Amino acid sequence: MVEPTASPTTTYPKARTCPFSVAPEYSRLRAEEPIAKVSMLGGNSAWLVTRHDLVRQVLGDTRLSSDRRRPGFPRFTVNQQNVFQDLPPSMIGMDPPEHTAARRAVLGEFTVRRIEALRPRIQQIVDDRIDEVLAGPRPVDLVAALSLPVPSLVICELLGVPYDDHEFFQQRSSRLVHRSTPFDERVRAVRELRSYLDDLVAAKERELPDDLLGRLARKQLESGGIDHPALVSAAFLLLVAGHETTANMISLGTLALLENPEQRAAIVADPAKTLPAVEELLRYFSIVEGATSRVALEDVEIGGVLVRAGEGVMALVSAANRDPEAFDRPDELDVDRKARHHVAFGFGPHQCLGQNLARMELQVVFDTLFRRLPDLRLAVPVEEVPVKSEATVFGLYELPVTWGEERTCE
Known part of the structure; x- marks a missing residue:
């Protein structure tokens, strides 16, 4: 066993230099120092784990806590631990047994069977948005026209949130995932979102409608009483996570398929290939990093390195999903790859x-978009597409596209 390094050897995070690749430093670390001490942007230090097998080990080890309020938790921003300090933890920041109970309470809402029942409505939402795209001017920003509204509409309907309020939560969740957001703005965004959801959940508890939050409230009531703070925390996580991540994957996946026309043609010719293509796109981009941070509750050995109790650990899924020991030719996009063992969704x-x-959302979007706009193409050079290099959820700010006879931006 190797004793811990006395001081950090590099800083974290590193910006992506290209939407199609991870930061070069992460590839170097995975090859030379797969568990390395790094200095965090928020002021403390942590262990960065970059190898696929070690990332799975970290994410499956209950001796590593997800509680963001603990002092040693990796800090992506200054005062990060103070943002949620006085608020009940959401599921992403819980440990067993609280996490086990909270997850079990909502797991039934996300089974394959229940989600499959949503397919006709998701298809209608996607078709309606593409109808508007086709009826409008060219070029169009596909982020604003498709990537953001589709998952927003879906999660709003699922939770029973009025879609008229979508700009309110989109703006605030966007502030939360940008590392450059000042501390006071971050706190204000959290409190405004939770205040909104507090009122919404209270209404669900009174009316018990047949939507996700209403069903959860009814289930709690039948079990002996409603836990209002727990419902608000669940709503907060599902609302923010339910649209921010999928929206960015729609944009990035579309960009990748536009830049790889032969792979786009493969899924158009055979829609059975779309789901495997979705798995490959998830692996290829691996857009979420902060959700897989932990802090050691006791001394833990990871990859032959001793991590002391109280030290932070980050399982870097973007590096793990480009590990050549886990994936052949990992830096290539291959929609025929069998990539189900990726860790883009964690582990x-x-x-x-x-x-x-x-x-399902990604499958429906890609099948529908490229079927209905077979000559879709970028309206600007790919290097001019603006990327969210400073965000904890990677994505695109805009995706200008066009189709038909026009070939340049007006």
């Missing part, structure tokens, strides 16, 4: 609750 007890919903 272990905290594996993404909404992954079945995300997969």
